[in-house]
Amino acid sequence: MTAKRRILVTSALPYANGPIHLGYLLEAVQTDVWVRFQRLRGHECHYVCADDTHGTPIMLKAQAEGISPEALIGAVHAEHRRDLADMLISLDNFGSTHSDETRAACNRAYLALRERGHIEKRVIRQAYDATAKMFLPDRYVKGNCPNCGAADQYGDSCEVCGATYSPSDLKNPLSVVSGTPPVERDSEHYFFRLSGFESRLKEWMAGGAVQRSVAHKLEEWFAQGLKDWDISRDAPYFGFEIPDAPGKFFYVWFDAPIGYLGSFAQLCAERKLAFDDFLSPDSRTELHHFIGKDILYFHALFWPAVLEGAGMRRPTGVHAHGFVTINGQKMSKSRGTFITARRYLEHFPAEYLRYYFAAKLGPGIDDLDFNLDEFATRLNSDVVGKLVNIASRCAGFIARTGGTLADALPEPALFAEFSAAGDTIGAAYEQRDYAGAIREIMALADRANQYIDQHKPWLIAKREDGAAEVRGVCTLGLNLFRSLMIFLKPVLPDMAAKAERFFREAPWNWQDAARPLLSQTIGAYEPLASRLDPAAVAQLVESPAPPAPPAAAKPAAKPAAASSPAATATATPATAAAAATPISIDQFASVDLRIARILAAERVEGADKLLKLRVDLGELGERQIFAGIRAAYEPATLVGRLTVVVANLAPRKMRFGVSEGMVLAAGPGGADVFLLSPDAGAAPGMRVK
RNA sequence: GGUGAGGUAGCUCAGCUGGUUAGAGCGUGGCACUCAUAAUGCCGAGGUCGAGGGUUCGAGUCCCUCCCUCACCA
Numbered sequence: 037m038t039a040k041r042r043i044l045v046t047s048a049l050p051y052a053n054g055p056i057h058l059g060y061l062l063e064a065v066q067t068d069v070w071v072r073f074q075r076l077r078g079h080e081c082h083y084v085c086a087d088d089t090h091g092t093p094i095m096l097k098a099q100a101e102g103i104s105p106e107a108l109i110g111a112v113h114a115e116h117r118r119d120l121a122d123m124l125i126s127l128d129n130f131g132s133t134h135s136d137e138t139r140a141a142c143n144r145a146y147l148a149l150r151e152r153g154h155i156e157k158r159v160i161r162q163a164y165d166a167t168a169k170m171f172l173p174d175r176y177v178k179g180n181c182p183n184c185g186a187a188d189q190y191g192d193s194c195e196v197c198g199a200t201y202s203p204s205d206l207k208n209p210l211s212v213v214s215g216t217p218p219v220e221r222d223s224e225h226y227f228f229r230l231s232g233f234e235s236r237l238k239e240w241m242a243g244g245a246v247q248r249s250v251a252h253k254l255e256e257w258f259a260q261g262l263k264d265w266d267i268s269r270d271a272p273y274f275g276f277e278i279p280d281a282p283g284k285f286f287y288v289w290f291d292a293p294i295g296y297l298g299s300f301a302q303l304c305a306e307r308k309l310a311f312d313d314f315l316s317p318d319s320r321t322e323l324h325h326f327i328g329k330d331i332l333y334f335h336a337l338f339w340p341a342v343l344e345g346a347g348m349r350r351p352t353g354v355h356a357h358g359f360v361t362i363n364g365q366k367m368s369k370s371r372g373t374f375i376t377a378r379r380y381l382e383h384f385p386a387e388y389l390r391y392y393f394a395a396k397l398g399p400g401i402d403d404l405d406f407n408l409d410e411f412a413t414r415l416n417s418d419v420v421g422k423l424v425n426i427a428s429r430c431a432g433f434i435a436r437t438g439g440t441l442a443d444a445l446p447e448p449a450l451f452a453e454f455s456a457a458g459d460t461i462g463a464a465y466e467q468r469d470y471a472g473a474i475r476e477i478m479a480l481a482d483r484a485n486q487y488i489d490q491h492k493p494w495l496i497a498k499r500e501d502g503a504a505e506v507r508g509v510c511t512l513g514l515n516l517f518r519s520l521m522i523f524l525k526p527v528l529p530d531m532a533a534k535a536e537r538f539f540r541e542a543p544w545n546w547q548d549a550a551r552p553l554l555s556q557t558i559g560a561y562e563p564l565a566s567r568l569d570p571a572a573v574a575q576l577v578e579s580p581a582p583p584a585p586p587a588a589a590k591p592a593a594k595p596a597a598a599s600s601p602a603a604t605a606t607a608t609p610a611t612a613a614a615a616a617t618p619i620s621i622d623q624f625a626s627v628d629l630r631i632a633r634i635l636a637a638e639r640v641e642g643a644d645k646l647l648k649l650r651v652d653l654g655e656l657g658e659r660q661i662f663a664g665i666r667a668a669y670e671p672a673t674l675v676g677r678l679t680v681v682v683a684n685l686a687p688r689k690m691r692f693g694v695s696e697g698m699v700l701a702a703g704p705g706g707a708d709v710f711l712l713s714p715d716a717g718a719a720p721g722m723r724v725k
Numbered sequence: 726g727g728u729g730a731g732g733u734a735g736c737u738c739a740g741c742u743g744g745u746u747a748g749a750g751c752g753u754g755g756c757a758c759u760c761a762u763a764a765u766g767c768c769g770a771g772g773u774c775g776a777g778g779g780u781u782c783g784a785g786u787c788c789c790u791c792c793c794u795c796a797c798c799a
Contacts, residue, residue, distance in 0.1 A: 193798085249730060253797080256728055263799075289799090329729090333799045358730085359796075366795095396737075402730065403795065410737060413751060421764055429761035475739070475749075482750095485765055494760040510760090567762060 041079040042321040044314045045071050046296045048331060049088035049133065052109040053097050056119045056377040058389075059328070059360045059367060062404060065393045066357055066468065067326040068125045072526035073465040075126075076546045082309070084299040085120075086131035086138070087113050090275035091288030092173055096213065098274075105274045109134060119377035123386045124529055129306070131299035133291050138298025139276050142291050147279060148346040149228065156227045156264070163191065163203045164221035167214035171270045172203065177218055179206030187660075188696070226268035226278060228290075233341035234262050240340055245353050249401055250329075254336055265338055293339045296325070315348045322352040329356040329401045355468060358403035362577060373577045375406075383576055387528050388415050388568065394470040394527045408577065412570040418474075419528075422481040423520060424564045426488070427535070430513035431561030433493050437503050442511035443555040450487060451512060454480055454519045455550045461523050462546065470527070477523050484516040514539075515552045522549040531564050538562070628684035629700070629724035630656065631714055637674040649674070649699065654721015656683055662695040665711065680712045680724055 047067040050060050067083065074081040089109040098105040109132065117130050131137070149155050163172040177191035182205040186194055191203030203209060204220060211218045238258065241251055266287065268278060273285040297315065304311045314321045327335050332354075340350045359366075362373035380389060392411050395418065396404050434441065445451050457480055464473035491509045496502040518535065522544045525532035536543055538559045635658065636650040649661045661681065682698040700712045714724075 253729055257799085265799080330797065332797085337799085361795085398738090400730080401796085405737080407737075410751075414737085416762095416764095417751065420762060425761060425764055427761090429764080432760065471738080478750075482766095488760080489758080489766045492758085492760085494758090497760080506760095563762065565762085567764095 041074070041081075042313070043074055043079060043081040043324065044300060044321060045074075045081060045083045045324045046299075046326065047083075047085045048325070048327045048335075049086050049292050049295050050116055051093075052087040052089040052112040052116075052132075053093050054112075056116055057367065058362070058375045058377070058380065058406060061123060061377055061380070061389065062360050062393055062397070063326055063328060063357060064120060064123060064125045065390050066355075066397055066470075069390070069394055069470060069526045070324075070326070070465070070468060072126055072529060073462075076522075076525055076544075077462070078545060078547075082128050082300070082303060082314075083126060084129045084131070084296060084303055085127055086129075086133055086135075086295040086299040087116055088288065088292045088295060089113075089132050089134040090273075090286075090291060092176065092269075092273065095272065095274040106134070115378075119381070122381050123377060124390065126529075129299050129303040131295070131302050133288075133295035133298065135298050135302070137301040137305075138291060138295050141294045141297040141301060142276050142286055143279050145294055145297075145342060145346040145348075146286070146290075149342070152345060152347075154229050154232065154345045155267075156229055157224055158227055159222050160225050160266070161204070161220050161222055163209070163211070163218040165211040165214050165216065165218050167216045168211065170213065170272050171221070171223060172211055172213065172218055174203050176212045177203040177206060177209050178212055179209035182207060223270050224284075225266050226281065226284065227264040228267050228338070228342065228345075230262045230265050230338065230341055233344065234258060236344060237262075237337060237340060240350050241336070245340075245351060246336055247356065247399065247401065250332060250336065250354075250356050253332060257333065257337065262337065289334055289338070290342075293325075293334065293342070315343075317344075317347060317349050319349045323349065324353045324355065325351055326355050326357070329358055332356055355399075356401050357397070358401045361403055361405045363407055364405055375576060380576065383572065384568070385530075385565075387530055387565075388419075390527050391415065391419060391474075395474040397468075397470045398472070399468040408573050409570060412568045412573045415565075416567045418478055418481075419565050420567050422478060422485060423517070423524075426481065426484045426513055426517040426520075427538070427561060427564065429488060430493075430510040430517070431538075431558075433497065433506050433510040434514065434558065435560065436497075437507045437510075440507075440557045441514065441554055442504070442507045444508070445512050445515065445552055445554070446505075446508040447487075447512060448552075450483075451515055451519070451552055453483075454516055458519070458523060458546070458549050465526065473523070474527075477520055480516070481520055484513060484520070487516070488513050511554070514558075518553060519549040522546065534562070534564055538564075627682060629680055630654070630683040631678055631718045631720055631722040631724065632659075632681045632683075632697075632699075633678050633720040634674045634676065647674070651679075651681060651697070651699075652720045653681070653683060653697075654719060656721055659683075659696040661697045661699055663699045663701075665699070665701060674711075677711075678714050678718060678720070680714065 045067060047063050050056055056064075064085075071081050071083040087109060089105075094105055094108060098108040101108065113132055120127060120130060146155070163174075163177050164170070165172050165176075172191075174192035175190050178188055179191070180187055181189045181194035182201055183194060185207070189206065191206055191209070193201070203218070209218055210216065237254075241254055246254065267290040268281070268284045269275065269287050271283045271285065275285040275288060276291060278284045278286055300314070301311055303309065313319060314323065325335055325339075335351075335354045335356075339354075343350055361367070362375065365373065367374050388411075392406075392414060393404070395414060457476060461473045461476050464470070464476065488509065493506045493509045496509070497506045518539060521528070521532050521535045525544060532544065538561060539553055540556065540559055541548075541553065630653050632651040632653050634649055635652050638648050646662050647665055649663055651659050651661055653659055659681075680700045682700065685696075685698050714722075
């Protein structure tokens with residue numbers, strides 16, 4: 037065992053405008069398993085995280101809901117905290133970037149950067165919404181693509197042709213906030229001079245702080261040249277005001293990683309830890325960040341540079357992971373596969389997901405597919421059928437022979453094989469190759485079952501003098517099980533705790549797997565895990581999304597419309613719910629249903645379920661809508677007919693373009709989808725009420 | 726479009742610095758067992774390792790070209 041390490045670990049900050057979902061849980065679980073492993077090995081390991089609370093989206097969402105940003109982030113924080121705790125994420129502190137500690141850390145970092153000449157003021161031109169009286173981030177200006185002319189494109193890039201540009205290049209630009217055309221306005225901004233850090237970043241990267249594939253990605257960015265980073269935003273902005281710069285605020289991405297430090301500062305105050313032990317440039321502690329691969333730029337370039345520029349230490353490691361897909365596809369609200377943490381937890385134990393993720397999680401940045409069938413068979417086979425089965429099949433014999441373990445192992449070599457495997461399993465955990473660790477552990481579980489099968493205690497027990505031998509075999513069996521549970525404790529902390537109680541032992545540490553437990557009177561065996569019903573697992577995605585919690589709705593969406601159980605048409609239809617939650621007449625009125633005439637219909641290249649429709653909504657003009665009705669309708673038969681659409685559904689960008697509404701249809705899906713039709717006399721644009 | 730990652734048995738994946746008949750789990754077929762949450766054990770079927778070239782005595786493993794998938798683009 038190596039000397040005791042002192043380690044500070046973080047997960048990326050979840051943004052405070054929505055619920056925690058399966059994708060974030062992957063990261064939380066990855067981090068937590070590593071943290072628990074370090075602690076199990078006897079190291080000092082602190083794990084902090086926080087809500088990421090600042091920025092324009094939060095500000096506008098709070099406005100839309102008629103509450104203060106503080107109220108909004110407060111509600112979300114409580115939800116996040118509960119979700120993570122229920123997922124058995126062993127955070128030492130879960131703070132908020134909207135805290136005194138983070139503000140202090142921001143100011144300190146900023147002033148240090150400024151003092152060392154890393155901050156520069158520049159005047160930039162930016163889109164300004166004169167009606168809403170605010171500057172507009174790129175994503176808050178929409179218009180026609182200057183390159184291909186596609187409608188309704190964001191101000192930074194075109195989803196149709198892929199061109200990138202700035203908001204001022206858009207044709208017919210409109211502010212998303214007020215709907216009025218933006219104007220150009222000058223503003224003084226503060227830039228962090230990232231370009232000065234290239235050589236130091238390269239040296240840091242060469243030291244092995246990131247995965248190799250990530251290093252390749254960073255080299256690409258180096259080759260393009262590092263650009264200085266605009267870290268300021270103009271009022272109104274929900275965030276921290278920059279010192280000596282009234283009306284200027286820190287950009288949310290500046291204070292987000294500093295939120296790690298703010299959260300850690302809170303922990304230091306609470307536990308009497310010395311902050312500088314972990315953050316000073318000559319620190320001998322370790323600093324590890326677990327992140328998604330989408331935010332590499334911030335964590336592998338900006339963040340180490342900011343830390344160094346502000347006179348602090350650099351991260352020991354930045355560990356990126358891939359995304360979670362559901363049954364091979366990107367998580368999607370319209371497909372019903374946007375699984376929130378709460379939704380998962382309402383159905384299944386936290387540890388099942390922890391195990392499943394761990395079993396599939398390697399050290400790389402590949403995406404991880406959450407396959408529902410596999411989830412059930414994997415849990416049932418590995419955890420119940422193999423692992424728990426070992427204890428289950430041995431415990432009864434021990435109970436019948438007096439409830440006490442034998443005082444020697446019949447085959448010490450087999451036990452030694454298990455303890456020896458602890459080294460490779462530990463190395464796999466350390467390298468974040470949890471899949472490798474689990475593979476090894478399950479291979480050992482097979483060995484344990486084989487051992488019991490070969491020695492057949494149920495036959496020996498029939499002999500008059502068989503008691504001692506049976507006890508020996510089952511004592512070894514239980515000890516093999518015990519070693520495996522110790523190895524799995526980072527992944528299955530609750531099951532491990534139950535097993536500790538069963539063996540009547542104090543909480544295990546890693547080294548306990550090296551010595552067998554002998555002559556011990558053990559407790560009565562209780563089932564440690566129960567089987568999953570595959571049908572129940574399927575429900576995780578098949579039923580319609582539950583009513584959105586207060587903080588869960590997308591900024592632009594009208595909640596009643598967004599989660600309507602009738603939302604069958606734009607993608608895989610959801611199974612009809614038995615009864616939907618009652619709504620008021622006002623909520624119904626918020627859904628703008630209109631008669632539409634289908635002007636054109638065509639298949640979508642690369643989508644086997646979708647048809648692209650062009651519809652006429654009378655006074656509302658023409659719209660493009662994607663509908664998941666390809667299996668049910670020949671495009672040609674649709675042209676000219678009338679139907680009903682939701683006209684005020686927030687535009688939804690899909691891989692193939694933007695869908696500007698939803699066609700109403702009934703039916704279970706596939707070929708059994710039936711479009712609604714009005715009686716004769718209805719005309720395009722008429723409101724349905 | 727640029728870049729990155731990846732394409733190995735029906736499914737999910739291992740295959741380190743190139744070296745005997747390409748591995749595991751799940752699923753599947755057969756047998757055995759009955760201690761165990763219909764759990765477990767044994768035996769078997771199943772792969773021209775995306776395609777085509779090349780280097781080499783020898784290539785999933787190195788090089789080139791192409792095809793496909795996924796992701797990212799501050």
